[in-house]
Amino acid sequence: MEVLGLFFFWFILAAAADWIASDKGRSGCGFQLFALLLPLIALIVALALTPDRDHLNEKAIKRGKKSRCPACREAIDPEATICPFCRSDIVRPPSELSASFRLGKRLSRK
Structure with a gap:
């Protein structure tokens, strides 16, 4: 059950990073892959990005x-x-x- 919760948390972080990056005009596909591999780092990078x-x-x-x-x-x-x-x-x-x-x-x- 803990694995399912961890997977859900992982997915939520990845989705949030992808959404923030897309909202700032960044590449959806590239950032989605980055967010799925390293969601916490991708979220921090997405928040630090300036809008395109x-x-x-x-x-x-x-x-x-x-x-x-x-x-x-x-x-x-x-x-x-x-x-x-x-x-x-x-x-x-x-x-x-x-x-x-x-x-x-x-x-x-x-």
Whole structure:
């Protein structure tokens, strides 16, 4: 029975390390293998890792939560009118405006 409890604890540590590393934008497969072999060390390493901002920004752009500045190509808020990085004006064509913004414009015309 103690072996089963130890195995369960081992698995929980490995899952926690994998989840934390994936949440920070790190490789799921590589870290999962590391966490299964050495879960306590992997958990400590996962907690010490800094987030991979480039990977997290790419995921946010694919989900539509961020867009790229046309001037400096940094990830910015899709509704931004001025880039916080290069301070250039963001001019969006009507096709890129959000549906809520277009809907608000239509409602205000009536």
